[in-house]
Amino acid sequence: MKRILLILITLLLILTSCFSANCVTRTSYKLLNNSKLYYFADSKNDYIVSVKDRTAVVNKIGYGYSTIKTNAEITKCNYAGGYFHFFSDSNNGKIGVVKFNYNSGKYKTITMNDGTKTRWTLCSVDKSNNYYFVDFNNRSLLHKFNSKGNPVNTYKFDSNINQIDTTNGTYQFVLTSYGLCYIKGNIIYSTSNDYNIFPMSMVNDEYYCGNGKVYSLFNTNEYGSYKDNRTALLSNGIAKASGNKIVYSDFSSSTNKEYSFNFNIEYLYGYKDRIIVTKGSNIYIVKTDELKSKKANTTRTIENNNTKTYGIYTNAYTIGDKYITGVSPNTTIATFKKNVSYDGYDIAFIKNGSVVSSGKIGTGMIVRFTGNNEVVERTFIIKGDVNCTGTVNSKDTDTYMNFLLGLEGLTDEAMIACDINNDGVLDNSDLVLMAKLRE
Numbered sequence: 091m092k093r094i095l096l097i098l099i100t101l102l103l104i105l106t107s108c109f110s111a112n113c114v115t116r117t118s119y120k121l122l123n124n125s126k127l128y129y130f131a132d133s134k135n136d137y138i139v140s141v142k143d144r145t146a147v148v149n150k151i152g153y154g155y156s157t158i159k160t161n162a163e164i165t166k167c168n169y170a171g172g173y174f175h176f177f178s179d180s181n182n183g184k185i186g187v188v189k190f191n192y193n194s195g196k197y198k199t200i201t202m203n204d205g206t207k208t209r210w211t212l213c214s215v216d217k218s219n220n221y222y223f224v225d226f227n228n229r230s231l232l233h234k235f236n237s238k239g240n241p242v243n244t245y246k247f248d249s250n251i252n253q254i255d256t257t258n259g260t261y262q263f264v265l266t267s268y269g270l271c272y273i274k275g276n277i278i279y280s281t282s283n284d285y286n287i288f289p290m291s292m293v294n295d296e297y298y299c300g301n302g303k304v305y306s307l308f309n310t311n312e313y314g315s316y317k318d319n320r321t322a323l324l325s326n327g328i329a330k331a332s333g334n335k336i337v338y339s340d341f342s343s344s345t346n347k348e349y350s351f352n353f354n355i356e357y358l359y360g361y362k363d364r365i366i367v368t369k370g371s372n373i374y375i376v377k378t379d380e381l382k383s384k385k386a387n388t389t390r391t392i393e394n395n396n397t398k399t400y401g402i403y404t405n406a407y408t409i410g411d412k413y414i415t416g417v418s419p420n421t422t423i424a425t426f427k428k429n430v431s432y433d434g435y436d437i438a439f440i441k442n443g444s445v446v447s448s449g450k451i452g453t454g455m456i457v458r459f460t461g462n463n464e465v466v467e468r469t470f471i472i473k474g475d476v477n478c479t480g481t482v483n484s485k486d487t488d489t490y491m492n493f494l495l496g497l498e499g500l501t502d503e504a505m506i507a508c509d510i511n512n513d514g515v516l517d518n519s520d521l522v523l524m525a526k527l528r529e
Contacts, residue, residue, distance in 0.1 A: 120147050120149060120155045121138070121140040121147060121149075122140045122141070122142040122145060122147055123142075124142065125140040125141055125142035125147075126140065126141050126142065127139070127140050127357065127359070127368060127373075128140070128141065128167050137149060137150055137169070137174075137192065138373060139167055139174070141164050141167055141176070143163050143164070144159055144160050144161070144162065144163055144164060144178075145157065145158070145159050145160075145164075146158045146159075146160075146164055146167060146174075146176055148174060148190070148192055150192055150499070154499045156190075156192060156195060158174075158176060158188055158190055158197065160176060160178045160186065160188050160199070161178065161186070162178035162179060162186060163178060163179070164176050164177065164178055165177050165178065165179045165213065166213050166214075168213075168214055168215045168256075170215045170216060170217050170219065170256065171215070171216075171217045171218060171219045172191065173189050173190060173191055173219065174189075174190040174191075174192065175187050175188070175189055175190075175215045175219075175221075176188040176190065177213045179209070179210060179211070179213075184201055184202065184204075185201070185202045185204075185210050185213065185221075185223060186199050186200065186201050186202075187199070187200045187201075187202075187215075187221060187239075188200075189219070200221075200237070200238065200239045201239055202221065202223065202235050202239045202241075203235075203239050203240050203241065204233070204235075204241065209226035209227065210223040210224065210225065210226055210233075211223075211224050211225075211226045211229070212224035212251060212253065212254050213254070214254050214255055214256045214262070215256065216256045216262060217256075218237070219236075219237035220234055220235065220236055220237065220242065221234070221235045221236075221237075221239075222234055222235075222254055222256070222262055223235070224251045224254060229250040229251050230246060230247045230248070230249060230250055230251065230266075231244055231245070231246060231247075232244070232245040232247065232251060232254065232262075232264060232273075233245075234262075243276060245264075245273060245276075245278060247264065247266050247271070247278070248266070248268065249266045249267035249268050250266060250267050251264055251265070251266050252265045252266060252267065253265040253290055255290065255291075255292055261273060261274055263290070263292060263298070264278075265290050269281070270290065270298065270307075272307070281307050291321075291322070291323045292323065297323055297328075297341070298323075299321065299323055299328065304323070304328050306341075320332075320355060320357065320358040321358065322358045322359050322360030322365065322366075323360055324338075324360045324361070324362060324363060324364070324365065324378060325362045325363055326340055326341055326342060326363070326378070327339050327340040327341050327342075327378065328341075329358060329360055329365045330358075331355040331358040331367070333354050333355070334350055334351045334352065334353055334354050334355060335348060335349070335350045335351075335355075336348065336349040336350075336355070336358070336365060336367070336376070336381070338365070338378060338381050340378075347378070347381035348381065349365075349376055349380070349381050351367065351369075351374070353369050354369075355367050355368075355369065356368050356369050363377055363378045363379065364376070364377055364378075365377075365378065377443055379443060380440075380443070402430070402431070402432045402433075402435060402459055402466065403430075403431055404429055404430040404431065405429075406429035406430070407426075407429065407430070409468060410468070412468065412469060413468060413469050413470070413471045413503075413506070414457065414468045414469070414470050414471065415471045415473075417451055417470055417471075417472055418472075419472055419473075419474060419475055419480065419481055419482045419527060420450060420480060420481055421450065421451050421472075421480070422448070422449065422450055422451065423439055423446070423447065423448055423449060423450075423451060424448070426451055426457075432459050432461075434461045434462055435459040435460060435461035435462070435466075436459070436460045436461060437457065437458070437459055437460075438457070438458045438460070439451070439455060439456070439457055439458075440455065440456040440457075440458060441454075441455045441456075449480070450479070450480025450481065451470050451472065451480055452470065452472060452475055452478040452479050452480035453470060453471055453472045453475040453476070453478045453503050453504060453507045454469060454470065454478045454501065454503045454504070455469070455470045455478070455480075456468070456469050456470070457470065469503060471503060471506050471507050472507055473507055473509075473510050473527070474486060474507060474508075474510060474523075474524045474527040474528075475507050476489045476490050476493075476500065476504050476507055476508055476524075477489055477504075478503075478504065482524065482527040482528050483528055484528065486524065486528070487521065487524050487525055487528065490508050490520070490521055490524060491521065493508070493516075494516070494517075494518065494521070508520055508524070510523035510524055510527070511523060
């Protein structure tokens with residue numbers, strides 16, 4: 091009994107000190123000011139990475155972040171083979187690679203044993219954790235090292251190397267003054283004599299683009315062209331930014347899809363099926379299956395109560411500019427549709443990127459109204475529904491407790507769902523109220 095009491099007192103002290111210091115915020119990602127932004131993803135987790143000078147911050151979306159510091163300035167960051175690889179080029183020419191695993195929190199520094207102390211420029215890593223560097227003093231040489239930093243091979247090209255890259259690790263791509271090449275095994279293959287492909291970007295060991303053209307390496311087809319430098323290649327297409335709009339072209343069809351923001355896009359990134367847009371310190375991620383085949387997503391304010399705007403209104407819930415609140419736990423899609431009027435619109439519900447037609451409405455689910463030449467989307471917030479199942483049970487309170495203790499992260503929507511008393515602060519008073527909502 092004394093041990094339990096001691097644990098409870100300790101927990102209360104931790105929570106009190108934590109929130110008196112305002113350690114809980116609604117910020118999703120920690121970025122370094124004026125840093126270079128990277129975006130990476132594997133098959134399960136998404137990461138946002140910012141790099142500045144000798145420091146890098148790795149954010150696992152919704153689960154906090156880790157900070158890595160090196161002894162030299164970070165010149166590049168790659169994700170391959172389950173690791174982040176931070177390249178550091180010191181003034182004496184030695185390359186050091188910080189190999190970091192986010193899940194374990196472990197990392198080690200690998201120094202390339204080149205024996206010459208010559209400087210290096212341009213670097214990349216493949217899925218087998220082999221490292222590639224271009225010789226600074228002789229830019230026609232590409233040096234390959236294994237995961238321990240020992241030399242494996244040196245490749246000689248006919249002209250200077252302007253860029254190197256590895257996508258899925260099958261090929262090492264090399265862009266020289268005369269064209270694009272790739273290395274398979276120890277053989278160099280030339281794929282193009284086009285002088286206008288710089289800078290290049292590639293996906294699936296095949297597509298590449300640069301200076302207005304998009305190619306497929308092995309069937310020599312040109313898939314599209316663009317005039318705006320804000321361009322990103324994805325697994326199945328190319329995304330282009332112009333002003334506040336994204337235009338996405340799918341390689342497998344002639345369909346163009348669009349997505350509009352209420353601000354001008356600064357930078358555009360892409361990975362697999364995701365388009366990443368930045369504006370100032372804000373990051374927005376859009377999946378290609380969320381894009382529309384016409385001008386869309388220019389959302390407008392929806393009035394509540396009996397004021398009918400664009401044919402969508404409700405007396406039962408609160409529809410804001412971004413979220414729908416006031417929906418009780420265990421509310422089904424059928425019940426929600428009965429309590430909302432959407433004259434002239436089609437309605438759809440999206441859960442984890444897929445359209446669903448039945449079941450309970452959970453935190454993070456999206457409702458989409460389509461009609462009147464517009465698409466209106468709002469995200470549901472169900473108070474107490476931390477795990478986004480539409481119900482409130484012991485798993486939700488356990489997850490929230492872990493969040494309070496700093497053991498687990500939450501998405502923005504989940505944090506709003508945790509603020510049961512709507513005071514803008516997440517603390518143990520919300521935990522008490524959440525427990526009362528449990529089934």
